[in-house]
Amino acid sequence: MAFFLAQRLLYLVPVLIAVSLLTFSISSLLPGDLAMTILADQATPENLAALRRDMGLDQPLWQRYFTWLGHIMQGDFGRSFRTGQTVLQALAERLPVSIELMLLAQLGALSIGVPLAIVCAARSGGPFDRFMTGTAFAMLSVPTFLSAILLIYLFAVELRWLPATGYVPFAEDPLGNLRFMVLPAMTLALAEWPGIMRILRSDMIATLQEDFISLAKAKGLTPARILFVHALKPSSLTLVTITGINIGRLIGGALIVETIFALPGIGRLLVGAILTRDLIILQGVVLLVAAGFVIVNFIVDLLYAVLDPRIRHGHA
Amino acid sequence: MTDRALLSVEEVLVDLPTPRGNLRAVDRVNLTVGAGQTLGVVGESGCGKTMLSRAILQLLPKKAKLQGRVMFDGQDLVSLDRESLRKLRGRSLAVVFQDPMTSLNPVLTIGTQLIETLQEHLELDLAAARKRSVELLAAVGIPAPDQRLTQYPHQLSGGMRQRVAIAIALSCEPKLLIADEPTTALDVTIQAQILDLLAREQRRRHMAMILITHDLGVVAGRTDEVAVMYAGRVVERAPTPALFKKMRMPYTEALLAAIPKLDAAPHTVLPAISGRPPDPTRPIKGCSFSPRCRYAVARCHGEKPELTEAETPAHQYACFHPIEMPVAVPA
Numbered sequence: 100m101a102f103f104l105a106q107r108l109l110y111l112v113p114v115l116i117a118v119s120l121l122t123f124s125i126s127s128l129l130p131g132d133l134a135m136t137i138l139a140d141q142a143t144p145e146n147l148a149a150l151r152r153d154m155g156l157d158q159p160l161w162q163r164y165f166t167w168l169g170h171i172m173q174g175d176f177g178r179s180f181r182t183g184q185t186v187l188q189a190l191a192e193r194l195p196v197s198i199e200l201m202l203l204a205q206l207g208a209l210s211i212g213v214p215l216a217i218v219c220a221a222r223s224g225g226p227f228d229r230f231m232t233g234t235a236f237a238m239l240s241v242p243t244f245l246s247a248i249l250l251i252y253l254f255a256v257e258l259r260w261l262p263a264t265g266y267v268p269f270a271e272d273p274l275g276n277l278r279f280m281v282l283p284a285m286t287l288a289l290a291e292w293p294g295i296m297r298i299l300r301s302d303m304i305a306t307l308q309e310d311f312i313s314l315a316k317a318k319g320l321t322p323a324r325i326l327f328v329h330a331l332k333p334s335s336l337t338l339v340t341i342t343g344i345n346i347g348r349l350i351g352g353a354l355i356v357e358t359i360f361a362l363p364g365i366g367r368l369l370v371g372a373i374l375t376r377d378l379i380i381l382q383g384v385v386l387l388v389a390a391g392f393v394i395v396n397f398i399v400d401l402l403y404a405v406l407d408p409r410i411r412h413g414h415a
Numbered sequence: 416m417t418d419r420a421l422l423s424v425e426e427v428l429v430d431l432p433t434p435r436g437n438l439r440a441v442d443r444v445n446l447t448v449g450a451g452q453t454l455g456v457v458g459e460s461g462c463g464k465t466m467l468s469r470a471i472l473q474l475l476p477k478k479a480k481l482q483g484r485v486m487f488d489g490q491d492l493v494s495l496d497r498e499s500l501r502k503l504r505g506r507s508l509a510v511v512f513q514d515p516m517t518s519l520n521p522v523l524t525i526g527t528q529l530i531e532t533l534q535e536h537l538e539l540d541l542a543a544a545r546k547r548s549v550e551l552l553a554a555v556g557i558p559a560p561d562q563r564l565t566q567y568p569h570q571l572s573g574g575m576r577q578r579v580a581i582a583i584a585l586s587c588e589p590k591l592l593i594a595d596e597p598t599t600a601l602d603v604t605i606q607a608q609i610l611d612l613l614a615r616e617q618r619r620r621h622m623a624m625i626l627i628t629h630d631l632g633v634v635a636g637r638t639d640e641v642a643v644m645y646a647g648r649v650v651e652r653a654p655t656p657a658l659f660k661k662m663r664m665p666y667t668e669a670l671l672a673a674i675p676k677l678d679a680a681p682h683t684v685l686p687a688i689s690g691r692p693p694d695p696t697r698p699i700k701g702c703s704f705s706p707r708c709r710y711a712v713a714r715c716h717g718e719k720p721e722l723t724e725a726e727t728p729a730h731q732y733a734c735f736h737p738i739e740m741p742v743a744v745p746a
């Protein structure tokens with residue numbers, strides 16, 4: 100197990116280097132001149148040359164990359180030239196919002212998708228299974244902005260149970276915070292449960308054909324034990340993978356949902372940075388989000404090993 | 416056979432709907448097994464042996480249609496409710512499947528898979544169930560049994576896994592054990608060990624056993640009665656000594672002849688049965704073996720012989736032209 104862990108950790112190094120390279124290239128690939136953007140109407144040739152020298156923009160690309168990487172190694176991700184906020188400060192402010200949204204959305208999606216998948220797999224081909232498979236398929240094709248608007252109309256406008264937009268930090272008002280989070284999290288969960296349900300359902304149906312399930316039945320085990328102990332665990336590898344991808348994706352913020360519900364998350368930070376050409380923030384945030392994605396997938400790899408002893412023992 | 420049959424399969428018929436039409440996997444089979452008796456069911460691949468065993472266990476595929484009765488210990492398993500059936504399975508009626516590489520759950524430890532069966536059927540606490548599991552593993556010849564409890568199936572060899580499967584099957588002292596080709600997936604060197612283990616435990620526990628195999632040599636010394644199946648039907652049925660003394664059905668003879676013999680001269684052509692079993696979705700009018708039978712005459716192609724009694728009441732066969740010559744029993 101220790102070897103397995105060390106091996107996986109070692110894989111992370113080249114991935115993170117590649118991520119940092121790609122992230123850095125953003126600044127040079129994007130159209131526009133950073134010095135020009137910063138100086139705007141004060142851009143005289145002398146000012147521009149001076150700023151470029153100060154920021155190291157006159158150096159070759161590879162040299163700038165290593166300077167940037169060197170700063171990052173020391174925990175200096177840079178500072179926005181617009182707000183004066185450092186990348187880390189911006190993240191500390193925005194990341195909790197996106198992570199809370201992501202966790203609530205995943206919790207919602209899993210608690211709808213997993214039980215439905217198990218029931219459908221146990222009665223595959225039956226009327227409930229056919230109905231739910233159809234519903235899931237229909238739900239897959241509903242875009243988030245549409246379900247967001249419908250949820251706002253139902254719960255905020257008609258029923259007046261929940262606020263439509265806004266945010267308070269959890270630390271200030273836990274209950275109020277959750278009230279603001281319910282609708283956005285529900286919107287994301289509605290988009291994600293069909294995928295979860297369809298993947299787990301088809302994996303469970305495949306597992307239920309296995310010999311060891313026949314043997315579990317022949318052993319006289321209860322249907323619940325067969326489903327939850329014998330079938331669920333070996334069927335959940337793909338589920339873990341897609342949940343990992345969903346989580347990784349949502350660390351970068353849920354752009355549309357954050358915008359509709361006016362949540363100050365990473366998604367809106369990034370959009371703001373793009374619109375204002377705030378490249379330092381953009382670079383730093385993209386790098387950290389990508390690193391987060393890589394780390395989530397590392398955790399997914401570890402979960403495989405927890406779920407399947409053959410991976411743990413290096414047999415697969 | 417015996418007056419007090421533990422299991423009696425009565426007119427069992429299994430139909431499987433397939434895209435190519437209805438497949439009659441088991442065709443009006445009648446069998447009985449007395450308490451403590453061993454029945455061998457022999458036939459080549461696709462003859463319905465496994466479907467018959469699944470029909471007895473009520474573990475047929477969902478789409479399969481089953482007719483007839485399976486009387487076990489005074490109850491008809493076919494009409495038994497799910498919960499009563501569940502309590503019988505694993506407790507009084509156990510099974511060992513063909514392939515131990517797939518019949519054990521890869522993500523659960525050996526211990527879990529043994530203990531769950533014990534705790535499901537017997538009122539045992541965890542410590543007692545664990546102790547019993549170690550004893551069972553030791554009884555089936557697994558070295559260091561207490562260490563095996565925390566291991567997973569992939570950490571054991573095929574032979575060891577089949578021993579574990581046997582330990583699971585024996586765990587609640589069943590009255591009947593169905594062993595469905597228990598050695599087919601194993602190395603030849605292991606096969607005899609597993610068969611001897613089954614025979615030993617069967618005698619020791621006075622348990623009835625159905626040994627399903629494609630190898631007549633396997634049932635020869637290990638069963639009380641043999642039923643030979645072909646194309647879903649029982650074509651010959653006799654007490655084992657009577658069968659080997661005088662087999663009447665040409666198919667049985669052909670099966671026996673197809674076993675490679677150690678004392679045959681090198682490079683002798685193996686007298687395999689030519690042709691293939693009939694397509695079960697296209698039933699034949701006459702005897703199903705007639706297209707491959709070297710004794711077949713016109714009547715065999717036009718009319719299906721019923722399973723009838725021979726000179727001894729226990730010996731039945733379905734053939735118009737039974738073999739008269741006794742066939743030598745292999746060593």
